[in-house]
Amino acid sequence: MKNKYTPTALALYFNYFVHGMGVIILSQNATALAHQWGTTVTGALAVVSSLGVGRIINLLVSGILSDKFGRKPFVQLGIATYLVFFIGILFSPNTLVAYILGILAGMANSFLDTGTYPGLMEIYPNSKGTSNVVLKAFISAGQFLLPFIVSGLAASGAWYGWSFIVPIAVLAITFLYFLFGGAFPDSKAVTAEEEKEVEEEGNGAVKSNLWVDGALFIIYGYISQATFYMVSQMLTQYGQEVGHMAQAAAHQLVSWYSLGSICCVLLTAFLGKKLREIQFVPVYTLGAFVSILMMWMFPQNAGLMAILAFLVGFFAAGGVMQLALTVMAEFFPAGKGTVTGFFYTAGSIASFTIPLVINWIGDMRGVMFFDVIVALIGFIDTSLIAIRYKHLFGKLGK
Template identity: 55%
Template sequence: MEKTHSYRPLCLSLYLNYFVHGIGVIILAQNMDALAARWGSIADVAWVISMLGIGRLIVLFVSGKLSDKYGRKPFVVLGMITYISFFVGILLSPTSTVACIFGILAGIANSFLDAGTYPALIESYPESASTATVLLKAFISAGQFLLPLFVGFLVASNEWYGWSFIVAAVILAVNIPVMLKMSFPSMNPAQEAKDEGKDAAAAAWIPKSKWYLEGICFVIYGYISQATFYLISQWLTKYGVAVAQMPDMAARSLMSYYSVGSLACVFFTAFITKKGVRPITLLVVYTLISTLSISALYFMPSASLAPVLSFVVGFSAAGGVMQLGLVMMTEMFPKGKGTMTGIFYTTGSIASFTIPVITGYMADSGINSIMGLDAAIALAGFIIAVLIYIRYNSVMKERPAA
């Protein structure tokens, strides 16, 4: 086990990228009013946000396969450079049409990061892959917690909104030379186990999973889990103002409650998995809780309940449940972790594209209708999670002891 300790600096550098990614996911929505004034309307901003999904969709599957072939590091560094281009490019975009190009770049950057980062973390800590990948959510949540507070401060101080973009770009620029010095783990689990004195045969065992059954379930779950929390992250502030009748700063703070919930779930998950609770069980439980909490937001809009429910939604829907799904998928389909990452998150990128477009049109009929849509999506996710639970237990019971 001592060998894996050398990967801690690498993991910290990878996690820092996802702190910035947490900012990148919501930075357009958090600056929606300023960008709408610049580009024309809120619908224009929503369209640019949807381009992130297009960018992910364009390259994610291919980058995942290439990551299996050429290694993880090149794609992590490419993601960092491309993300910097997005943050700077949005500030230089005079129209939403131009901004769409940089929105696509943000999606591409996210794809590059995912293709290199998730497999690298799983390969760094194969025996605690769920914890290693879920910790990404801690850094994503930290970014999503701090950004609304920073943007709120800029608004209250009448400062330029662009500082939020500049800070994110600078963090990545500083991290690039650090990342270039890092060494990555072997992509061969059997060889890695042999080097550490473990059972190579157990590490090399291949489950008899069926793509048309378990694979399809994971593909659908990838879409649903992304859609569930992505919708919330983009519209929770607007929900607070328009539906829960909250003041602007209080509505913005809902994203902070949401992010705190997400962060709390990360550490809770890390703790109870070490106590023996299986990640596949958490997948079902968290999806059920998110269904109930989002439904409560829809049926019981309230300024007093909204912060509590935002915390619970963040805990259950954005606290790492998608990462748990990916880890389960790579366990059931262990050949080509980059490829599996690409497939799983490609469906998520479709959600990132379709959800802003759908909700942008739905906003005219009332923000609460968007929350109703999210509740329905979460319910479908719970049903799929139960199917995955059943099939996972059936297939993985034949796994040899390490």
């Protein structure tokens, strides 16, 4: 709390609390929005894909520009664009307008990512991984709270738009904070200090290989998103179709998965000052591979499936993606915004392509086996990253 940039960090975290809501707010209000737009619930849900389109449009460019012009303008731009989305949806007359607004929401997420992740690493240079993993906790909190707000409004017969007013109010506060203050560290000065520390440790300047190291991280950006996307999207259906579980028990698997994710965030935050981020990543990817493999091998053991759902949430969705991004920034300290853009663009591509693969495979057991293969590739990839890290920095531990 002695860090003078802590208020800025808190504002950044609350932006991601809103982002957690924004990711699911269209699907949670699909019935009300379908009536407003004069379409079916399926038609309303189709608008959700627009967020992915918007996200991939500007990630790379905004990441590069964030390194050039600083973090604050992109955070402000992200907040403003998100406000246009939340306010615009309330007045959108049809799915076309809603789809355009959804694209803006995806772009807002990209602006926030390329300003926030590098910004937090520069605010907390000695706790980069922890500061980025905490973002995951705020996202999860927003996703956890919104369904209760929506269901409460529906039960009381209140206007669905109140569920949009909550994130609008939070964003308005953070927007005013950054408009009249909200200082960030000088990114170039922080980078120079980091490079100086590396030299003082006796390793000289970091000489990462753009093609080798960059490729390893971009592959993992894709793999990490693909791994937990497949499980999170098909866990309930897998439990019912393959595990022959009752509907209620199958739905509970998602709750166990979410609980595992939250527990991992808490543990990583606790251990973050004692261990380097690189020490977490291969361990978590190995845990994800073993857990998903056991899910594929023993789908009809309901008790074991609940435990495995928790473990998959812990290892695959508890912040390992954010930790890997932090490690990538160590390899390329002068381009934190740029690496954020490349890393999350790879994840966005996974979000587009993996649904096509799932549809092509067809059966749930086959999809789970494919996820086993993807998780294994992720473990191999992060093991190679750890080897490269030791080669560049001379050690893995603190």
